[in-house]
């Protein structure tokens with residue numbers, strides 16, 4: 234199964250710009266552990282592979298580069314760029330992998346052993362899950378259990394040179410907190426579309442990042458008032474559109490950019506909660522969202 238997508242820089246221009254600068258310029262302090270969260274694991278994996286490609290390209294990093302490193306990464310055969318799932322380990326044959334539920338401690342040990350040998354490449358190890366058909370799925374505490382994470386904790390904290398670990402998940406709370414605290418987290422939006430309607434929420438969200446913590450109830454009530462007269466999901470979708478628009482226009486303002494990106498994650502999370510069956514209580518979802526957005 235091939236996961237690389239040539240169009241990833243167009244799909245996630247803001248994040249790719251951030252990572253490519255971080256890879257070129259060491260002073261940007263791009264972390265050794267990156268945690269991607271959000272609804273779309275496939276696009277997270279595409280991002281991770283593009284990061285791996287930019288680290289390893291022996292030419293100028295151009296998207297259509299055909300150097301051996303880029304070629305291998307696109308074909309999923311690069312010796313130092315690996316996707317680890319409960320079903321993908323080199324010691325595991327297809328038969329013994331069937332029905333296997335999680336990444337085990339002995340697999341963690343084999344990663345540690347592998348990393349003790351130096352590599353000429355920049356190693357990028359991507360952790361996620363997949364089903365037998367190859368569909369990518371998020372990491373969680375079932376497929377990446379505490380004892381496996383704990384085995385690797387020291388490695389995540391002090392990896393060998395030129396090594397990056399990337400974790401793919403839906404929600405940060407699905408991963409053991411000791412790993413989360415060692416990682417730089419990035420919400421990966423499933424889509425940011427152009428020219429989407431946000432007319433109902435533009436007053437609400439105008440400069441919302443300046444709202445003081447002691448006004449959070451007011452902010453919450455303003456959202457609830459909008460929801461009175463409209464479908465709650467419409468309001469949340471418009472909030473997504475608004476925040477997506479802010480992101481596009483604030484690529485240079487890193488603090489604002491990452492604040493809004495995180496909030497976009499909270500809005501997507503709230504939408505997911507309303508789409509559950511049975512749906513969560515709308516007021517509770519909105520209260521939670523308001524308190525997360527207003528720091």
Ligand SMILES: [Zn+2]
Pocket residue numbers: 289290291292293294295298299300301302303304
């Ligand atoms: Zn290349």
